[in-house]
Amino acid sequence: MVLARVCQLVGALILAQFAWRIANAIYMYFIRAPDLPTYLYPSTSGVRPWALVTGSSDGIGKAIASQLYQAGFSVYLHGRNADKLELVKKEILSLPANSVQTLSNAAHDVKIWIQDAAAAEIDYDNFARTISTLHLTVVVHNVGGSEAYTKPFHAQTQQELDKIININARWLTQLTRVLIPILNSVDGPKLMVNIGSFAGSFTAPYLAAYCGSKAFVRIFTRTMCADNDFMRNIGKGAKHPIRYQHIGVGSVRSGTNLAEIGFGVPEARDFARDLLRHMGGPDRDFAASPAQALQEFMIKCLPQQTAELAIGKVMRQQYKY
Numbered sequence: 001m002v003l004a005r006v007c008q009l010v011g012a013l014i015l016a017q018f019a020w021r022i023a024n025a026i027y028m029y030f031i032r033a034p035d036l037p038t039y040l041y042p043s044t045s046g047v048r049p050w051a052l053v054t055g056s057s058d059g060i061g062k063a064i065a066s067q068l069y070q071a072g073f074s075v076y077l078h079g080r081n082a083d084k085l086e087l088v089k090k091e092i093l094s095l096p097a098n099s100v101q102t103l104s105n106a107a108h109d110v111k112i113w114i115q116d117a118a119a120a121e122i123d124y125d126n127f128a129r130t131i132s133t134l135h136l137t138v139v140v141h142n143v144g145g146s147e148a149y150t151k152p153f154h155a156q157t158q159q160e161l162d163k164i165i166n167i168n169a170r171w172l173t174q175l176t177r178v179l180i181p182i183l184n185s186v187d188g189p190k191l192m193v194n195i196g197s198f199a200g201s202f203t204a205p206y207l208a209a210y211c212g213s214k215a216f217v218r219i220f221t222r223t224m225c226a227d228n229d230f231m232r233n234i235g236k237g238a239k240h241p242i243r244y245q246h247i248g249v250g251s252v253r254s255g256t257n258l259a260e261i262g263f264g265v266p267e268a269r270d271f272a273r274d275l276l277r278h279m280g281g282p283d284r285d286f287a288a289s290p291a292q293a294l295q296e297f298m299i300k301c302l303p304q305q306t307a308e309l310a311i312g313k314v315m316r317q318q319y320k321y
Contacts, residue, residue: 028283029290035280038189040072040103043135048106050134052076054117054175055143057084059254060195063272064140070097071276073138074109076131080116117143117171118163128178136182139192141175144168144217145256146210153208161209168213172220183242191243191280194221198250198296204311218285221246225284246285247275250292264295 040049051068055061057079069075069092077092079085089110097108113130115122146164172194183190199207200214224244231237251259254268261267266274266289274289287293299307 034277039137039191047135048074048103049137050074051138053140054078060268061142063268066092067272067276070095072098076111078113082114085112118166124174124178137190141172141194164209169216189240193245193279196246196248218246248287264291
């Protein structure tokens with residue numbers, strides 16, 4: 001009898017948690033108003049807010065930067081190719097932007113930072129000094145990737161593995177370190193969005209370093225949120241703490257990913273539109289769209305070995321192993 005009651009209680013708790021997650025997803029994706037305008041406010045001297053988007057020379061990053069500019073932000077682009085960034089800057093400056101009454105007299109600009117995120121030596125502090133006077137309210141860490149997915153781990157070179165770790169983990173860590181004081185100097189809401197990957201939650205063949213570094217992005221983001229909670233609980237929290245968010249990303253069609261568009265596989269501009277609609281709210285770890293959220297949930301419901309076999313099958317088809 002006791003065992004039966006315990007089973008009933010456990011079942012009720014599981015159902016309650018599931019119902020709460022469904023209700024929260026419905027509210028976030030279909031009911032709640034966009035939170036991005038919270039971060040679109042002028043400085044005390046009337047300067048338009050800036051958004052820094054790393055890895056914005058093409059694909060997801062370019063789409064996010066373009067739509068942030070159209071939403072009313074000045075945008076700081078980042079990439080390693082100067083020519084591509086100049087083209088993106090020119091393209092963005094030609095876009096129509098929303099008229100925001102409180103920013104009507106503020107300059108609307110685009111700047112460029114040229115830096116290879118995979119480099120072993122990067123002067124992060126020098127970049128921080130360069131942008132220290134900007135009214136920075138939004139940061140989107142979009143840099144990431146892996147080029148070593150065609151051979152097993154032991155066949156990958158030290159240079160390839162270092163590049164994966166530098167791009168996906170070291171860059172995020174060090175750049176966040178120097179950006180926090182700049183964001184905290186702003187008297188108002190500020191947001192840091194870390195673009196992750198489903199690879200941070202699931203394993204995939206040949207991608208040990210990539211999956212591990214993407215798992216780092218997820219846990220790093222959650223820990224920064226925990227830092228805020230701890231500081232608040234001991235009475236040392238900021239008036240406007242930085243809001244950190246992790247975005248789990250599945251397949252997105254872009255210039256470097258020619259996956260067929262379908263359920264849970266949007267184009268980069270559609271992904272960016274969904275992201276801007278939902279980022280900035282209270283959620284700490286979520287997918288940009290309901291389709292990708294459902295896709296991730298369905299994979300998590302599978303037994304681990306079954307999920308690994310399914311992911312391996314997709315990779316064989318995509319990369320012709």
